[in-house]
Amino acid sequence: MKYPKLFSEGKIGPVTVKNRIVLPAMGINMSDKGYVNEAIINHYTERAEGGAGLVIIEVSCVDAPQGLNTSNMLVIDDDKYIDGMSKLAASIHEHDAKCLLQISHTGRGARRKITGQQPVGPSAVAMPYTFMMGLSNETPKMLTITEIQAIEDKYAQAALRAKKAGFDGIQLHSIGYYMGEQFLNSKSNTRTDEYGGSKEKRITFHLNIVRKIRALCGDDFAITVKLTVLELGEDAGITFEEGTYYAYQLQEAGVDALEVMVGAWKQEATLEDVADTGSAKGQLFDISAGIKGGISQITGNEPKIPIISGGRSGYAQIAEDALQNEKCEFVFMGKGLLAEPNLPNLVLQDKEALIRPCIGCNTCIDQQLQYNKPSRCSSNAVLGNLNNRYKLQKAEQKKTVAIIGGGIASIEAARIMALRGHDVTIYEKNDYLGGQVKLAAAPPHKENIHPMLDYFNAIIEELNIQVKLNSPMNIDTILALNADVVICATGPTPVKLTLPGIDLPNVFDAKEALSGRETGQSVVIIGGGVVGCETAEYLVEQGKNVTIIEAADSFAAKMVMTNRTILLDHLTLLGATFMSSTKCVNINENSVDVIDESGAMKQIPTDTILLSVGEKPNTTLYDNLFGKVPEVYNIGDSHTPDCFATSIKQGHEVAISI
Known part of the structure; x- marks a missing residue:
């Protein structure tokens, strides 16, 4: 076997798990007033069927409404919830997987608009960060x-x-921000009684809970803890020494396994939530190895319980290496299994190239925590959908389908239609597929987007989808195909400014800079959205002097909040200049004239002016084909310029309707 340790049995207390792959608890925010529903059962069952050995169900509230995080959080504070939970556990067990239920109380992070109550906590200390997750x-x-x-x-x-x-x-x-950590953290727990004042007392809450659970549930029931063992930053409330002590105490109290994480006290973006597009693979393995070593130093023996670790660990070789090197005993593959539920099975089948990759965009986190909506994914269109409309069925009639444009929406549409039995051909004017994916991977710290392009090529080969590169198409050439269906996916049209000087040779689109077009040393970017700010980062890392001009009062406003925090902090650190609530009124040969937020006119010297003021739908091809072919659709950025998740969802939805 290629990965013998990864696919070996493991023990978590009384529970034998068929392999070392864990789906960690990750909220998908799809419950119905706290109850398990069909969508939730389907979500977890799909990952059990896909080969995960252990499935940990997302956090369930032990005390509603006071302990709720979102309005769609699962609840387990009453016997009325047992029936739905039972159906969920049974469905997972049908696929030879084991399952744990994560339980918690949000504590001081609970929002009054959700609970109708003042939040509670170990001490009267408010959250130090809130905007990322919309917390109280x-x-x-x-x-x-x-x-x-x-x-x-x-x-x-x-x-x-x-x-x-x-x-x-x-x-x-x-x-993170849940009650368990609030008791362990010296910043949020300032008590001086039996529950606080020292690390020995801050662990009391956990030890009491473990003791009470064991008394009620017996020794044939696994008790595990997802534990912050280190906080980052100058004002950290949990040191590594304290985290090691907590891990040791929980082991001695009879906990059967620990899942270790790293957090931050004042940073809006914490490490456990920000395995982003630039994160290192297996970022927590050294942390878990350190915890194991720390426990050994305390006891003089190897840890008695297994450690679950990971962090962008949805790669079999990286997971196998960590297990072989005894950095942990189980590996969580959270976002990897959200993007590709069949990940373990594909590894076993030696088809790793067909694993749909997580690109680390954090859309899954942003949707539920920032917007209180079901999770969605930039790679997997099915994630977060509340019904079964994505269950694939063979087409009643095989059709010839011509897809004009080879971006992410096109490839998803082609994949689904090929699986349903249609005859699909993609026509792409460039010499590569992927559309704006290639540009999206150009800014710094976006290396985790590149596997998406490799996946596209692998799935096209696997499904024998016909691709014609270097094939610009027009109305006549499309009509000559006599296709049953034409799908237009030709990308968006840039919004054009009507400013004096807009046609000067040193004025061009920001995406051209990302594609490699040279700029001068001093650059002004007009437009501080996602593309504008990412282009700025691309340039400041080259040592360029960059000023970003934005008419609104914030920058990268549509970006996933966790990633936005990292990007803007990085731009500030590297010396980029931000000008919000500022309007550009004139472009000169070597400067731009702007009206700043105070209403004052200013002139900013510059060598190059980049435009990043947005995009609009491109319906020209669709409009010209409408009524001339049996079926015609417009998808992706040519329909709705937006993020990857929107494009892939549109491609999927069109494909299942044909």
Whole structure:
């Protein structure tokens, strides 16, 4: 076997898992008033069927409404939720996978607009960061000892319900902004009683919960913890020494496994949430190895319980190496399994090239935490859909389909139609496929987008989809094909400014700079959206002096919040100049005239002016073909200029309708 350790059995307390691949708890935000529904069952079952050995269900609230994070959060604080949970566990077990239910209380991060109540926490200390996740920064009510003990009991009762529902165990959520970590963190827990004042007392909440769960659920039920073992930054509330101590204490208390994470106290974007497009693969393996070593130093022996680790670890060789080097015993592949539910099976079948990659865009996180919507994915159009309309069925009638343009929407449409039995050909004017994916991979720290292009080529070869590169098409050549269906996916049209000097030779589109066109040393970018800011980062890393002019009051406003934080911080660090609420009124040969936010006219010297003021739909081809071919559709950026997730969803939806 190519990856013997990855596909070997492992033990988590009383539970035997068929392999070392874990789907970690990742909220998809699709419950119906706290209940499990068909969409949730389908989501987790698909990943169990795809080969994951252990499936950990997203966080479920032990005390609603007070402990809710979002309005679509699962709930397990009453027996009425057991029936749905039971159906979920049974469906996962049908595919020889084990399952745990993650349980938690949001604590001080709970929003009054969701719960209708003041948030509560170990101390009256408000959240230090909120905008990334739309969390509450309201000062919480400090819990009394009696109230804390009641919440401990709610955790234990939730675990008992999970056992009654057929789950193999539970996971205590103790990272990020949830109550578990709030007790462990010296910044959020300033108590001086039995629950705070030292690391020995800050762990009391967890030890009590573990003891109470074990008393109710017995030894044949796994208890695991997802644990922040280190916080980054000067004001960190959990040191590595403290994290190691917490891990040791939980082991000694009888916890069966630990999933280790890293967080941050004041940074809006924390490491566990920001495995972004530039993150290193397996970024947490050294952390888990350090925790194992730390426990060994305390006890003089190897850790008694397995450690689950990962971080952009949806790559079999990286996971195998970590396991062989004993950095962990199980590997979580969270976003990798969101993008490709069949990842483990494809690895076993020696078809890794066909694994649809996670590109680290964090759209999955942004949708639920920032916008309180179901998760969606830039690679997987099915993620986050509340019904079964994406279940593929063979087409009733085989059709010849011509797709004009070879971008991400086109390739997804071609993939689905080929699977459904249609005869598909893609016509692309350039000598490569991928459309704007190639440009999207050009800015710094976007290397994790490149595998998308490799996947496109592999899936096209696997499905024998015909591709004709260097093939610009017009109305006559398209009509001559006599295709049953024509899909237009020719990309967007740039918005054009009507400014004096707009036609000067040193004025051109920002995407041309990303494609390699040379700029001068001093660059002004008109438009501070996503493309404008990413182009700025691309240029400042080359040592260019960049000024970004934006008419609105914020920059990269449509970008995923976690990635936006990283990008803007990086631009600031590298010395980019931001001018918000500023309008460009004139372009000169070596300068631009602007009206700034105070209403003052300013002249900014520059060598090159780049335009990044947005794009609009391109319906010309579609309009000219309408009524001349049996079926015609317009998809992708030529229909709605937007992100990858929108394009791939449009391609998928059109393909299942034909």
